[in-house]
Amino acid sequence: MAPSILLLSLLSALLVNNGRVSGWGTDTEDITYVLPIYESLLATNNRPDDVTILNTMKSRIGVGGSKTKLGFSFSSWSMSRDIKSEDDDFEFDPTNLNYALDLAAEAELPILIHANNGHWADCCTSNSDGGWNPALLNHIAEAGNTTQLNNAGQSLYTNLYGGNYFSFSRYNDVYRHYKKRQVQASMSTLLEWAEDYPDLFAGVSLDSETMFPNTNADYNPLVIQEWREWLQHTGIYGPGGAYFGQGRQPRFSSISDFNQATGQNFGSFDDIVPPQTLTWGDAFSEEWHRWRLTLVEHMVGDTTAWIIEAGVLRYKIWGHQTPMVDFYGHGDDFPSAAAENGGTGLTMYGRSPADMGSANSPARALNWNNVGNFELNPLTTDTNRAYDTMLTLYNDGYKIICPNAYETVASPDQYSLFGSPNFGDVWGNAIRDFINDYSDTSRNFQPPPWNPGEKVYDFYDEFDSATKSGPDNSLVVDGTCGGVSRKTIFSHVAGTLTYSVTLPAVSSGQRLNLWTSIGVKDGASSSGGMATWQIKINGTPLFGTSGLILPKNYWTRKRWAPAMVDVTAWADSDVTVELSTTGTNSYGWTQWGAPAIYASVDDLSNNLAVGKSVTASSEDGQGSGWGTSYLADGNVIGGSGGRNGWSSISHSSPDNEESVRIDLGSTQSISKVVLHPRNDISNAAGSGFPTSFTIQGSTDGSTWTELSVQENYGAAIKGGHAEIFDFSSTDARYVRVVGTELGGVSGESGYRMQFVEIEVYA
Numbered sequence: 001m002a003p004s005i006l007l008l009s010l011l012s013a014l015l016v017n018n019g020r021v022s023g024w025g026t027d028t029e030d031i032t033y034v035l036p037i038y039e040s041l042l043a044t045n046n047r048p049d050d051v052t053i054l055n056t057m058k059s060r061i062g063v064g065g066s067k068t069k070l071g072f073s074f075s076s077w078s079m080s081r082d083i084k085s086e087d088d089d090f091e092f093d094p095t096n097l098n099y100a101l102d103l104a105a106e107a108e109l110p111i112l113i114h115a116n117n118g119h120w121a122d123c124c125t126s127n128s129d130g131g132w133n134p135a136l137l138n139h140i141a142e143a144g145n146t147t148q149l150n151n152a153g154q155s156l157y158t159n160l161y162g163g164n165y166f167s168f169s170r171y172n173d174v175y176r177h178y179k180k181r182q183v184q185a186s187m188s189t190l191l192e193w194a195e196d197y198p199d200l201f202a203g204v205s206l207d208s209e210t211m212f213p214n215t216n217a218d219y220n221p222l223v224i225q226e227w228r229e230w231l232q233h234t235g236i237y238g239p240g241g242a243y244f245g246q247g248r249q250p251r252f253s254s255i256s257d258f259n260q261a262t263g264q265n266f267g268s269f270d271d272i273v274p275p276q277t278l279t280w281g282d283a284f285s286e287e288w289h290r291w292r293l294t295l296v297e298h299m300v301g302d303t304t305a306w307i308i309e310a311g312v313l314r315y316k317i318w319g320h321q322t323p324m325v326d327f328y329g330h331g332d333d334f335p336s337a338a339a340e341n342g343g344t345g346l347t348m349y350g351r352s353p354a355d356m357g358s359a360n361s362p363a364r365a366l367n368w369n370n371v372g373n374f375e376l377n378p379l380t381t382d383t384n385r386a387y388d389t390m391l392t393l394y395n396d397g398y399k400i401i402c403p404n405a406y407e408t409v410a411s412p413d414q415y416s417l418f419g420s421p422n423f424g425d426v427w428g429n430a431i432r433d434f435i436n437d438y439s440d441t442s443r444n445f446q447p448p449p450w451n452p453g454e455k456v457y458d459f460y461d462e463f464d465s466a467t468k469s470g471p472d473n474s475l476v477v478d479g480t481c482g483g484v485s486r487k488t489i490f491s492h493v494a495g496t497l498t499y500s501v502t503l504p505a506v507s508s509g510q511r512l513n514l515w516t517s518i519g520v521k522d523g524a525s526s527s528g529g530m531a532t533w534q535i536k537i538n539g540t541p542l543f544g545t546s547g548l549i550l551p552k553n554y555w556t557r558k559r560w561a562p563a564m565v566d567v568t569a570w571a572d573s574d575v576t577v578e579l580s581t582t583g584t585n586s587y588g589w590t591q592w593g594a595p596a597i598y599a600s601v602d603d604l605s606n607n608l609a610v611g612k613s614v615t616a617s618s619e620d621g622q623g624s625g626w627g628t629s630y631l632a633d634g635n636v637i638g639g640s641g642g643r644n645g646w647s648s649i650s651h652s653s654p655d656n657e658e659s660v661r662i663d664l665g666s667t668q669s670i671s672k673v674v675l676h677p678r679n680d681i682s683n684a685a686g687s688g689f690p691t692s693f694t695i696q697g698s699t700d701g702s703t704w705t706e707l708s709v710q711e712n713y714g715a716a717i718k719g720g721h722a723e724i725f726d727f728s729s730t731d732a733r734y735v736r737v738v739g740t741e742l743g744g745v746s747g748e749s750g751y752r753m754q755f756v757e758i759e760v761y762a
């Protein structure tokens with residue numbers, strides 16, 4: 001087959017799946033799974049009893065229809081209950097998992113498995129039968145330097161009731177060995193079953209909460225060793241290291257730089273020890289907390305990679321986090337809920353539907369707009385509120401919803417769907433009504449945040465038309481947050497910008513989405529309070545009642561936080577849109593990065609780069625998954641079909657120039673370029689991304705205009721998270737990325753420029 005024909009057939013096979021782009025979400029994009037958590041299936045049970053229990057659940061809730069389906073979800077206790085003896089080195093015992101899977105098949109109910117191997121690894125609630133076998137967990141804890149330690153060096157591992165706090169260091173070989181082995185074995189069991197019942201396999205969620213118990217963790221010596229290496233790009237973060245290219249950005253090249261940045265006085269990197277008590281806003285504490293957040297993200301990302309390696313499709317794997325409940329104590333920032341290379345997963349208890357937008361908007365924007373909720377209970381006697389809990393998640397694009405919990409014990413606890421001592425049958429009945437009402441209605445199609453669609457309104461471009469109040473409102477063509485520039489509306493705290501906007505009509509299935517990023521301007525003080533961003537349309541708040549909140553850490557470690565919200569409800573009307581910020585005035589250097597409204601498109605036709613010709617300053621790895629032909633092929637999933645993306649040759653130092661160029665075929669107006677870091681499944685996901693680069697445009701291929709300039713690119717570069725660059729509309733036929741400081745590549749000792757995909761938009 002001629003190469004061009006091969007490329008075309010690959011393109012058409014990959015791009016569209018029932019009118020949807022397969023890489024934009026699950027392969028069942030339009031199905032919503034409602035999967036109550038039911039933890040009581042044990043192989044020692046009386047099977048006919050369990051069949052009856054599942055059939056009773058079906059009759060009480062209803063099984064739904066073609067688009068909204070009832071099933072159930074349960075934990076795989078592969079670190080505790082489901083293990084063999086010490087003589088067998090605690091290998092995974094599939095007996096209980098197979099029993100539960102067989103019952104799902106018999107009951108014809110789709111399932112999701114909570115790969116619950118984190119701090120709840122031996123469970124549980126009083127209603128979860130048989131979770132108690134701490135033999136493996138104790139074995140790991142006894143190995144030494146495996147558990148989280150407090151500042152006095154005491155282990156925080158307490159085993160029962162969610163106390164399995166193992167250190168997240170990548171040097172924690174004992175813990176990681178067992179965790180990886182157990183989770184992969186349980187996934188193999190699951191996948192064998194899923195081969196026979198593909199329609200019943202809804203997916204996998206990760207540990208119920210990957211986090212710290214409190215601020216007084218994790219002082220494990222392995223964590224401190226790894227931190228020092230991460231700061232200066234040595235050891236596993238240095239040349240030849242397994243995670244080379246994923247160290248802190250920018251790196252500290254001398255101890256005096258570190259001391260200056262943190263107000264410390266260490267003699268060498270080896271002397272660095274973390275602060276013993278944490279003072280929020282203090283540069284040293286915040287630098288340490290930045291590392292704590294990174295540890296959580298690594299654990300979530302690495303677990304996702306292990307599960308993908310075991311054979312589960314990456315878009316069927318979701319995080320399972322409770323971000324922002326205790327940002328500093330638990331260290332579970334939103335990006336940890338957006339599992340690297342997987343989907344975003346949240347837990348919500350007692351949350352008001354009116355306030356869900358403050359969580360759902362960032363959750364949608366963080367990676368592939370592939371969102372699920374893995375523990376949900378409104379804890380209310382209000383039937384409308386319970387119903388709206390389901391409806392709000394559905395409207396916000398949640399693909400999987402796991403109400404907690406279907407209980408069949410004699411004395412159910414407050415979480416029970418039916419017979420809760422506090423809430424009666426309210427939650428169960430709301431789920432029943434929701435499934436009944438939406439059984440054959442497709443959930444709204446939600447595009448990925450890097451391509452919310454065709455821009456229909458740009459708040460930056462229309463700034464002059466807005467009414468402004470507050471101390472300081474202005475435009476900055478390349479405003480920076482953490483050194484990352486974006487076309488920015490600067491609006492000092494207590495500023496409000498009011499726009500009159502005519503929103504277009506949309507066609508059936510099409511969505512209007514407002515995308516923005518929020519961030520604190522570089523140069524702002526690191527001390528002080530929180531600030532909140534809110535957008536209202538005709539007075540209705542889009543980001544929940546509490547708005548989008550950035551904690552102090554975002555002042556010290558500046559970085560953009562993205563958000564996306566569906567505003568289709570206001571299509572085809574004239575509306576008032578208010579962008580406002582609140583907070584402590586003296587600390588408020590608040591910015592809106594590239595806020596705009598988009599109309600979704602159903603395919604990749606608005607990506608001006610797809611299928612266009614690519615040339616590069618160098619090329620490497622052809623024949624093993626790399627080449628310019630993969631850079632604009634519409635496939636953002638590295639490794640699929642053996643195609644990772646494009647790689648330059650390797651250089652011995654980062655200070656080398658490499659460039660890659662796309663010819664759009666004709667001159668067009670462009671205002672956004674999206675760079676996808678490599679995300680093939682290996683330690684290398686996210687590496688090879690340049691740290692200093694410019695994006696340039698040209699009409700003739702010889703005179704170039706700088707569209708976006710990035711130095712020490714400090715974003716959370718992770719596999720599956722697109723890096724978005726917005727700039728003022730410019731005419732260009734050629735677009736190129738020129739890297740001047742290249743990225744290290746995992747497991748190699750050299751530096752390259754690598755991307756899995758480049759996209760260009762009007």
Ligand SMILES: *[C@@H]1O[C@H](CO)[C@@H](O)[C@H](O)[C@H]1NC(C)=O
Nearest residue numbers: 143144145146220221222225
């Ligand atoms: C734990 O780490 C400390 C400090 O690196 C080291 O001295 C000690 O030998 C380690 N203990 C074990 C059991 O590995």
